[in-house]
Amino acid sequence: MIQNFKFSFVKYFKTMFIISSAAFIISVLSLFILGIKSSIDFTGGTIINVAVDGTIDLSNLRKVLEENLNQSINVVEVKSDEESYILLKMSYLSDEKIINDLLETVYGNNYVINQIESIGPKLGDELKINARNAIIASLLLIGLYISIRFDGYYAIGSLFALLHDVFITLGIFIFMNMEISISIIAALLTIVGYSLNDTIVIYDRIRENMSLNPYRDKKKIFNTSLNQTLNRTLVTSLTTLIVVIVLYFYGGNVLKPFAIALIIGVILGTYSSIFIASPVTLFLEEKYNIETEED
């Protein structure tokens, strides 16, 4: 079993940082150019999940619905090994009775409504603001916590890493053409917590080593610390990855997007604590904190 690592992380800091910066910039640009695909959580709207027994004539269903509701309706059939259902997506309906009546005219008694999610547009706007505030608040609180527990350079390093994780995860979601819902926001915040957890374990070791060898070259201290914590970083990432991958495969359709966000986030979070948080802190420490006072 792998025990003692002697990788030269510092050697790759620059290359990795450039690659990450490129990914970050592409993600931010795609955010502005392509934009986020918001789920009804933020735009308001109604989604109805219907299971139909027997033949499903999607185009006929769409025709009937659109004629009676005077709006374009997104009708999709979702099929997997265990289940199949139709998703009807439309702008907000405060009463789904009309859908029920129309389904009855099309399918008689051979249908069951599995699920209805319906969010008024005003509530959607509010959720959007809440989600934004929650992300900003968590970044600020974390910056504050790290500043107090470590110092400003560490805080800046960890915030870089967190922004990296959040934006690249969003970028990947944009490229995969997946919707951002309130549960994805929850996943992003969880990623923030997880990535930080990883970063802190490394920071703790760096700080410990710094106070043990105050006059040693900082690059060496950082590199040693990263190697000493690498085993833990990998093992914890692995156990966490195991559970989120299980969640993806067995957690059902509801949790799938959430699990995808977590899988991406756990990988990015592990990577960023080594290749973003540490280099940024090292850079700041070397540039501005030349006479180290051990603390």
Added chain:
Amino acid sequence: MLDNLKLRWLVIVCTIVSSLYYIYPSVDYYIFNNLSQQKQSLNLGLDLRGGLNIILELDDYLFLQRLSKKNLSNQSRNKFNEILKSAQKNANNNNTKLIKEVELYSESNNIKLNKYFSNLSKSSDNYQVIKEINSQHDYAMQSILDIMRNRIEDHDQYGLGEPSIQKLGDNRLVVELAGVTDISKAKNYIQRTADFELSLVENQNQLTDVIVKIQGYIDSKMDRSLAIDSLMIPDGGSEGYLVNIENVQAIKNLLKSDEINNLIKSNSKIVWDNKSLAYYNQDNEYVEYKKLYLVSSNPAISGGMIQTPKAIVADMGNNNAGQWVVNLDMNKEGRKKWSKFTGANINRQVAIILDDLVFMAPFIRDKISSGSTQISGFESMEEAKDIASILKAGELPAPISIVQTNYVGPSLGKDSINDGGKSMIIGLFLVLIFMLLYYKGSGLIANLAVICNIIIVFAVLYTMNAVLTLPGIAGLLLTIGMSVDANVIIFERIREEINSKTPNYAAIKNGYNKAFATILDANITTLLTAFILSFLGSGPIVGFATTLSVGILCSMFTAIFFTKTIFLTLFKINKIKNLSI
């Protein structure tokens, strides 16, 4: 040392035993289907049980309209509506509260609010008026909450499982009805304002006057696509007009505009019948109609004056024999007013109106002094029962609207339980195997800690009265993956110590001591984000945040205290030569 160790075991045994005591009923109920344990079991969220979750919002706009002085002149009423409309626009743009925007708008436009709210406050200071409006608003929310509770608890049709009603923010309520499958009916029942009134039907010539005026307005302003002159006068000498069902929606839309409303005298209003009628017209075609009435806008009797509404089947000999009717009585004040009113209006019609729909409009033949009244004209037994319950619970101070609906059907809920349970077990199993392979004997100790952690977390969730949702299960699963982290940090430290030739016992002591600060730091950040998550609002996310934070907190106990105790005990019993790590 031994005393210390004994104390440690005492704490552990007590924790585990009490946790098992708390989760036993849930296991008995959910796994062994012992139904008698339901009350003592962990609650499942509606996404797992199936049911309806809706968020109701007090319509601040209509609330303010209703709260304002009743007898405003048409001019003042229009001015007030203008204020409300502008404020509503600002509230939508800035995402603020309507009342706040009314205050700001009045300030910046030098409007004295007491002109419209002299019924609330004599003060000319807007601040005082707003303060009074806000306290009325709070009062209205509280009474809506109480009325909803009464409505739902009174009603057996929707009484499957425990209904839950909670306030959310300052103008919303969350209503959860487990097991409901008829969504529309349940929503309709909950949403009703239950605004009950008995009002005099105005003379036919007054209604004709209004119709002629409206027709004139349409002719002058719009193209004549709307044939309001196709109205028919009903048979039997009763007041009102019949409108072809095809035109009903258009006329309703027309009546929403302020200009049209100004054509109607402020002491009367137009209301519709709740059912449609079908007749053969001149061309012998079967046509559906809806009747509209002009009634006084000062009701003789309002909801507050009625008592003991009850849905029954009318007796033989009654006009409505065999039909479902609602019988009701009046309080002292109501009886007095009713007797006076009926005495003064013999041979005229009185409309029985609920939520602006006329259920019936009987003729008054005699002075009625008893106060007992019967409402008929329901479509079904359910409707009669619903209305009796609604009347009993009382009318809402203002209309409410549904702003969010989440419905999960029973089969989807079962699927989610299966999926959630399956992924919990597989995830747990894989993590346990991994730890065992990687850390061997010590891995086994960490695994015991993980299992204890799950037991304790379930017990804590139960004692917190928390609700387990599907995202909550995801949070638990994540906890399993993340909570071994503490042990990983400790074990890696111990390995390092052993590599630098520290004796086993000291290596373990050092490992735990050095790792502690790191574990604390790392867990605090996870808790921090879980804490923020719990403010993100919607129910399922809160479930995730709860299980994640409870899981992380409990893991501090199991992964540090519990595993260390096992190591110390093993050393006590038998000096370990080769630490299996």
